[in-house]
Every structure is written in structure tokens, then in C-alpha cells.
Amino acid sequence: MAGVLDSVNQRTQLVGQNRLELLLFRLRGRQLYGINVFKVKEVLQCPRLSSIPNSKTVVRGVAHIRGETIPIIDLGMSIGLSGIPQEDLATSFIIITEYNRKTQGFLVAGVDRIMNMNWEDILPPPKGAGKDVYLTAVTKIDDKLVEIIDVEKILSEVSPLREEVTEAIASKGAERVPGHKPVLVVDDSAVARRQIERCLTAIGMEVVLKNDGKQAYEYLKEITEDGSKATDHFELVISDVEMPEMDGYTLVTRCKSDPALSDLFVMLHTSLSGVFNKAMVQKVGADDFMAKFSPDELAERVMEIIDRE
Known part of the structure; x- marks a missing residue:
């Protein structure tokens, strides 16, 4: 002990x-x-x-x-x-x-x-x-x-987080030009998936949900079999780090080493706020990371990423 x-x-x-x-x-x-x-x-x-x-x-x-x-x-x-x-x-x-x-x-x-x-x-x-x-x-x-x-x-359930974006952020999302591609959200927690989905739909984004890195990677490979790029289908990926079968680090590494997927912007979104390893994020090639969970911060960051591309 x-x-x-x-x-x-x-x-x-x-x-x-x-x-x-x-x-x-x-x-x-x-x-x-x-x-x-x-x-x-x-x-x-x-x-x-x-x-x-x-x-x-x-x-x-x-x-x-x-x-x-x-x-x-x-x-x-x-x-x-x-x-x-x-x-x-x-x-x-x-x-x-x-x-x-x-x-x-x-x-x-x-x-x-x-x-x-x-x-x-x-x-x-x-x-x-x-x-x-x-x-x-x-x-x-x-x-x-x-x-x-x-x-x-x-x-x-014990200490609920605020899941809704503020009216000011939602209004900012409504003012943006529509027609963006969906966001791929990868998280093994149903609660986290729901939180992120509600946040992104509030700013007018379509969301596709996957439960772990393996599911997400296989899905990205499937939709690019026709010779298309992942960026033809998604604006970005928001992925948890801790997931069964394939973690977020490995998902990023595999995406960045695949020509069809390598241009896709990947943000690691993790509850590992206190010990999150920034050096590892850079090593695997993730484009960004954010500690869970602030709906306004996430919504604003997603809008920034999409608007600058």
C-alpha cells in the first residue's frame, strides 16, 4: 500500500x-x-x-x-x-x-x-x-x-457545469456566414459528447459524434477511400485524450502520418487540466488543445479556427 x-x-x-x-x-x-x-x-x-x-x-x-x-x-x-x-x-x-x-x-x-x-x-x-x-x-x-x-x-450530477453558451457568443455564431462543414467530436464520455454538441450547435455548427479514437480513425479512413481529403468533409476534429482502444494522442499521430488526413485540424480537448502534457501535444502534432469544459471558450476557439482557414 x-x-x-x-x-x-x-x-x-x-x-x-x-x-x-x-x-x-x-x-x-x-x-x-x-x-x-x-x-x-x-x-x-x-x-x-x-x-x-x-x-x-x-x-x-x-x-x-x-x-x-x-x-x-x-x-x-x-x-x-x-x-x-x-x-x-x-x-x-x-x-x-x-x-x-x-x-x-x-x-x-x-x-x-x-x-x-x-x-x-x-x-x-x-x-x-x-x-x-x-x-x-x-x-x-x-x-x-x-x-x-x-x-x-x-x-x-454532483456539481453541474454550465453547458450553454452565453447569448453574446450564440449571437456571434449566428452572425457568421453559414455553410461550414461539420465538426467531428471524439469522446468516450456520453456526458462530454453531449456538452460539446450543445455548445457547437448553439453557434450553428453541425456535429458528428464518435465514441473513441479507433471509431474516429476508421470513419475518417472510410470517407476518404474515394480519394477525397478529410478536410473535404470536416472543418476540424475535437478529440478527448483518454479513450478505450485508441487514445487521442495515437489518433493524432495516425491522422498526421496519413496524407488524406494530415491537413485536418485536430484539437485535443481534455479533462487532464492540471497535468496535461503540452510537450506531448506538440510531439504528436496536435494543432491545439484546451482543458474541459468552458462552453464559451470552446465556442469562441472553434469559430476562430474555422474563420481563419
Whole structure:
């Protein structure tokens, strides 16, 4: 256990070719869950929590850590499981994470280990799991199923982000000349896809949605089989970084090495706001990146990219 706790901060800078490191943990029972180490700032034994009046039940309180007041969310309770009993808090752990420009802690029963994996071994949730499932992916480790939780869905329910662009930005979009090609949006989180789609349609853009890098790459290859260029079909691609089967970095690398796809503008759009690796963005050849999620900032940036081309 000490090895896991000591190594998290050292490992958050790992970026490989379609690889990731998963921090494995348990909620209640023996089922293993995973979260990308990139999202993790720190793992701690659960400190003393201070209650927040009128907060949602899943928010167990706040912790004061290194001069910062951090809300602590019971991760099991937030996905419909039973929460950690009050008497077990002292032996539980919190995983401090940074998503979408905000820091929060997730209360878990126990932390297991860190596993280095290939994104090709991370698969979408089984078909038929339902649209309300709190998973973005699954994988197997030692023949045991590991469920990777859709943290963006949880946070959208616990602390909803503003998803609508302001009237001023929407008006700016309405004033632009119509007839632009669609935007290809690639993200494994249904919540993130919905947020981006609403943002872009508000400024008059048509949107095509794909769930991961593999889907997007195969689709781009298919539509350019007739000898056309990707830029004949799309204005730009907005892609998440963390996705099952093929991550955003690999998607960019493959697009930029393919003559039919190489001219397509690719923006990486990620919730890895605190540890996002700018050097890696440049290395793989992405044209731009932005931390999730500000609807006005994204809408304005998309309009700038399209209008200058």
C-alpha cells in the first residue's frame, strides 16, 4: 500500500504510445475499479472531514489539504452503491483528482495498485449496459473485470457545469456566414459528447459524434477511400485524450502520418487540466488543445479556427 501511495505523484507525468497507467481501487466488496493516474494528484488516508450544510448526500464533507479546501465525494454512493459507513472513514482513502479545472477527492474503501496498460486492452462498456451506466470502459487484469468509472458523468450530477453558451457568443455564431462543414467530436464520455454538441450547435455548427479514437480513425479512413481529403468533409476534429482502444494522442499521430488526413485540424480537448502534457501535444502534432469544459471558450476557439482557414 505504501508503494502505491508514494508513487502516484511520480507517475502522473507518464505518457506513452497508446498506453496508460490505472490506479486500481475498491469501493464495497471485491470488485475492482480503475482511474487513470493522469487524473490523480495524490492518494491519502481519509482525513477528518468537515460537513457542508445543504450539500448533496454523496458529498461526505470537505477536507483541508495543503492549504486547499477540497470536497470529498463518496464514489460508491455516487454510482448507486452503498456508501462507506461513518465508522469506517478512518480506514478509508481519498483519491485527490483534478477534472475540468476543479479539484475534488473521491472516497474509496481501499487502494490496490497501479497497472501499466495498453489502451487497446481497454474496451468500451458491454453493449446493452444502458445509457445510465457509470462506466466509460472495462478491462481485465489477472482474469478479473476492472470497471473504469465515468467521472465526468458523476461530476455533472454532483456539481453541474454550465453547458450553454452565453447569448453574446450564440449571437456571434449566428452572425457568421453559414455553410461550414461539420465538426467531428471524439469522446468516450456520453456526458462530454453531449456538452460539446450543445455548445457547437448553439453557434450553428453541425456535429458528428464518435465514441473513441479507433471509431474516429476508421470513419475518417472510410470517407476518404474515394480519394477525397478529410478536410473535404470536416472543418476540424475535437478529440478527448483518454479513450478505450485508441487514445487521442495515437489518433493524432495516425491522422498526421496519413496524407488524406494530415491537413485536418485536430484539437485535443481534455479533462487532464492540471497535468496535461503540452510537450506531448506538440510531439504528436496536435494543432491545439484546451482543458474541459468552458462552453464559451470552446465556442469562441472553434469559430476562430474555422474563420481563419
